Amino acid sequence: MRALLSSELLKIRTTRTARALLLAAALLAGAATAGGVLSADARNLDLGTATGVRTVMHGAGTGSMLVLVLGIIGMAGEFRAGTIVDTLLTTPRRGRVMLAKLLVYAGAGLVFGLVAAAASLTVAIPLVQSKGASVDVTSSAVWLTLIGTISWSAIYGAVGVAIGALIRNQAAAIVGALAWIFLVEQLVIGLFEDIGRWLPANAAAALGRAPEKGLLGMAAGAAVLLAYAAGFALTATRLTMRRDVT
Amino acid sequence: MIQIDGLTKRYGERTVLDQVSFTAPPGEVTAFLGANGAGKTTTMRILLGLVSATSGTATINGTRYADLPAPRRIVGALIENEGSHRGRSGRDHLRVIARAAQLPDQRVDEVLDAVELTEFAGDRTGGYSLGMRQRLGIAAAILGDPEVIVLDEPANGLDPLGIRWLRSLLSGMAAEGRTVLLSSHLLSEVEQLADRIVIIDHGRLLRDTTAEALSGTQAGDVAIRTPDPAALAKALELKGIRTTSGPESLVAHATTPAAVGDIAAATGCALHGLAAAAPDLEETFLSLTAEMN
Numbered sequence: 001m002r003a004l005l006s007s008e009l010l011k012i013r014t015t016r017t018a019r020a021l022l023l024a025a026a027l028l029a030g031a032a033t034a035g036g037v038l039s040a041d042a043r044n045l046d047l048g049t050a051t052g053v054r055t056v057m058h059g060a061g062t063g064s065m066l067v068l069v070l071g072i073i074g075m076a077g078e079f080r081a082g083t084i085v086d087t088l089l090t091t092p093r094r095g096r097v098m099l100a101k102l103l104v105y106a107g108a109g110l111v112f113g114l115v116a117a118a119a120s121l122t123v124a125i126p127l128v129q130s131k132g133a134s135v136d137v138t139s140s141a142v143w144l145t146l147i148g149t150i151s152w153s154a155i156y157g158a159v160g161v162a163i164g165a166l167i168r169n170q171a172a173a174i175v176g177a178l179a180w181i182f183l184v185e186q187l188v189i190g191l192f193e194d195i196g197r198w199l200p201a202n203a204a205a206a207l208g209r210a211p212e213k214g215l216l217g218m219a220a221g222a223a224v225l226l227a228y229a230a231g232f233a234l235t236a237t238r239l240t241m242r243r244d245v246t
Numbered sequence: 247m248i249q250i251d252g253l254t255k256r257y258g259e260r261t262v263l264d265q266v267s268f269t270a271p272p273g274e275v276t277a278f279l280g281a282n283g284a285g286k287t288t289t290m291r292i293l294l295g296l297v298s299a300t301s302g303t304a305t306i307n308g309t310r311y312a313d314l315p316a317p318r319r320i321v322g323a324l325i326e327n328e329g330s331h332r333g334r335s336g337r338d339h340l341r342v343i344a345r346a347a348q349l350p351d352q353r354v355d356e357v358l359d360a361v362e363l364t365e366f367a368g369d370r371t372g373g374y375s376l377g378m379r380q381r382l383g384i385a386a387a388i389l390g391d392p393e394v395i396v397l398d399e400p401a402n403g404l405d406p407l408g409i410r411w412l413r414s415l416l417s418g419m420a421a422e423g424r425t426v427l428l429s430s431h432l433l434s435e436v437e438q439l440a441d442r443i444v445i446i447d448h449g450r451l452l453r454d455t456t457a458e459a460l461s462g463t464q465a466g467d468v469a470i471r472t473p474d475p476a477a478l479a480k481a482l483e484l485k486g487i488r489t490t491s492g493p494e495s496l497v498a499h500a501t502t503p504a505a506v507g508d509i510a511a512a513t514g515c516a517l518h519g520l521a522a523a524a525p526d527l528e529e530t531f532l533s534l535t536a537e538m539n
Contacts, residue, residue: 003345003346003347003348004346006345006346007342007343007345007346010338010341010342010345011331011334011342014334014335014338014341014342015331015333015334016333017333077331081329081330081331081332082327082328082329082330083328083329083330083331083339083342085296085325085327085328085329086328086342086343086386087346088295088296089294089296089317089318089321089323090317090318090343090346090347091346092295092311092312092314092317093312242298244291244296244297244298245291245296245297246291246296246297246327
């Protein structure tokens with residue numbers, strides 16, 4: 001298993017994809033955080049309150065979308081490039097390949113989450129100060145939100161791998177996943193809050209302590225997202241073990 | 247040793263492989279021939295555990311691929327649609343495999359050298375030519391120094407020099423006692439190399455034989471030199487053998503030198519020369535597959 005994990009890590013390190021996405025995730029998190037601070041006045045948001053701080057720090061979770069994309073590329077990309085053949089010839093026990101990928105991409109998600117959190121804090125601290133409030137890193141509104149966004153990112157890494165194994169066409173998997181998150185789930189929660197809050201991306205937003213109304217609490221969001229992730233991972237693994245690779 | 251036994255693969259109603267059985271023994275090069283779509287790649291994919299069989303078995307030294315403890319050290323394979331990430335260098339492509347297979351990085355440099363890619367090892371594979379990619383695939387196949395080699399259309403994209411290199415590589419491996427199975431849709435590609443020839447068409451086994459037997463049993467053209475071509479031609483035609491005549495020479499079609507010699511003796515025609523035209527395996531192969539259609 002150690003050899004397999006090391007091989008997966010080497011795959012990530014030897015192309016530019018992950019580095020480019022990591023940079024993009026940091027920029028995205030910083031921009032979302034800056035946007036939160038700058039639009040605070042327009043939204044009558046008091047940056048001094050816990051809700052205000054959560055709104056700003058929640059921006060650190062935006063990079064998770066790119067972790068999802070990274071996970072999809074990590075799996076579906078192997079079918080696209082044809083490297084899946086080499087991967088399976090080396091390790092014909094496909095369950096082990098799936099487990100290694102799920103773990104490695106969850107780990108990559110963790111790194112992305114930490115970098116995004118650092119980027120958000122770097123942007124938030126001076127910007128919030130310039131608005132006359134302050135970001136108190138020791139307050140739960142800050143660290144709990146960041147723990148939430150980092151976990152969100154880690155879980156999305158594994159979910160991306162599962163989606164990439166279920167939908168082996170890389171472009172279809174990426175477009176489908178993003179359309180689901182930004183169109184379907186937004187629409188459902190807008191129309192039927194009681195249903196929408198239980199959907200995976202809305203549960204993820206709850207884990208990242210998004211201040212929007214209608215979402216689950218952080219712990220419930222975490223539990224629901226983990227349940228979805230486990231379900232996706234198991235289904236994807238079983239399907240991968242059974243499917244022909246042509 | 248590769249053993250394919252009663253292999254059948256159906257996709258719904260469509261039968262891609264129908265009870266295919268053959269053996270590729272160690273120390274020999276077995277050519278696996280058939281037109282595109284005959285079922286060669288499917289057979290190899292099943293052998294390598296990438297595709298499941300509807301029924302039948304495919305084993306390597308008696309074990310299914312998926313049950314081999316360290317498959318890269320036992321089997322080396324190159325299969326259609328296998329590829330490398332365009333943005334990854336050739337060396338890194340092999341290092342990724344070596345890492346998972348627990349082979350030393352030093353082995354990567356050795357195989358890069360063996361396929362003559364060392365100079366380009368640091369370049370992204372997106373810039374490789376078709377032939378270079380094929381060499382990289384062969385490098386991956388021999389990375390684990392395997393005793394069984396399975397190559398699907400390995401000559402694809404190789405220039406004549408590359409094909410010659412591949413031939414010497416493979417015959418060398420067979421000489422070392424390894425099992426070599428290679429598929430091709432062109433018999434001429436493997437003719438000089440193959441010890442055994444397995445032909446499939448439309449998913450069914452047509453021939454499983456030695457290269458010698460395949461060419462020896464086939465009737466072909468026989469070139470005859472005789473002072474009296476007209477008389478011999480007449481005698482041959484009487485026995486139902488078609489001929490084409492020239493001055494002091496004659497070509498008898500679809501027969502063997504033995505048959506021609508016997509007829510000449512019986513007729514009392516002098517023979518100055520008798521030679522079977524080099525047996526054309528390609529013709530044999532095409533006529534075999536044509537019979538099926």
